[in-house]
Amino acid sequence: MFESRLALASLSGEADAEWAKAGAEWAGAAFLGGVCLDEPTREAARVMVVDRDRSEFLPPDPIAFIDKQLGALESVDIRAGINVRSTTPEPVREAASVAAEHGAMLEINAHCRQAELCEAGCGETLLRNPSRLEALIGAAAEAGADVSVKVRAELPAVDLVFVAQRLERAGADAIHVDAMDSASVVREISDATSLFVIANNGVRDRETARAYLDYGADAVSVGRPSDDPAVLSGVEDAVSEWFSQEGEL
Template identity: 40%
Template sequence: MEFIEVLAPMAGITDGTFCRDISTLGFDMVTLGGYNADQSTLNAGQEILARGRPEFDLKPGDLLPYLEEQSFLLKCQDLWDGMVSVNLRALTTDPIIEVSRLKNVDVVEINAHCRQPEITQLGCGQALMENPSHLEKFTREVVKKAKSKVSVKIRANVPDVDEIKTVSAIDHAGADYLHLDAMKPGFNSADYDMVKLIRQETSMFIIGNNSIRDIGSARKMLAAGADGISIARAAIGGTLSFDLSQI
């Protein structure tokens, strides 16, 4: 499998313009989002906005035309021919499948990662990891009906969550990518041991994420078993302090 470098989703930041401007730094895939894709998650997003978090503020009917416009901003340029991914939070599969049918969307990413309480109390985001059988069914439905590739983003070291069961569920469902936030609470670095453990349990394409801020941390993620890396905070200013081509 080919190594890829991914611009990770950053709520309220990675829209089409931001992704377009940073894509030429060497990213093979850029991720729009994350977005709340149905009424329940949109309502939760309003609650999150009310306490000062910069989440996307879109009405249900606005999402598809908005994403059509944002993905076109990336695909219409001649300087970059990478993939466009969209990270989505939803209680049902339908809105995710709808997004997969947009012309310029190459990957839809199921958000099993968000830890905002307004989202998790719905059984969405990170809460999906607490029910592997439901996550498997949910992912399989998206894989079956999507017109694009499918990724699932999860977080490591969530209390009372068995990462191996979670990964197994996603693998059995047929996802194309496992986007792993190898978070290690209390540490300023990724949990490379967790990446190694998950690598032993699946042949899925693993996109390793967390604390990749320089060449060294990127290489450590790959050495631990990731097939690719994703970068978020290091790119938040619209540039990078290191050269992706040197990884």
């Protein structure tokens, strides 16, 4: 999927091409976005901006915005991905087609927990209704993009391992796991699927990065400190060291 095995995780309203360029010295991938594609998700984002002063990507034409952002990274040594929110498959298919043209990944957001987005029918609510999530994955895969799904652990009544197996069958290539306080779920998903597992949550230093890799993650991602060169340098060193030691075994 990408080398080095450090990714920059999307940050709403902040994770654009310039942000990815700034981290390219250390990261092998960067997930831009999240971008709301259809009217229900865009309206939810507008409400969040007004009511809670959230920062969101709300371009007039989200598909054109994705094309421009991914195009800006074509000469940069980093694998781009675009994190998207949608309640329906067709906008995902369009976004995935653009991503495929740029050699980028399409990441479906089944992670957001903001009430407005959940009420619209996207984000973490998709984990409670995996058949809808499967339809989004299928649309992206049919468009030719490598498909990642961003998910959240510790949701009541959600068996994340079972969901991961369904996502793999639907055509997903990677799963980006916000492990919360359940790092062991990374091992469970790794053992139960062939998905490329990207572990997220609290990756700040050598110890946290190596812990996730020891649990079976194929890569780790950095969220909030993704604009901190000291954090990225330290995590990248730890990841490179871990895979180097694995190769010697």
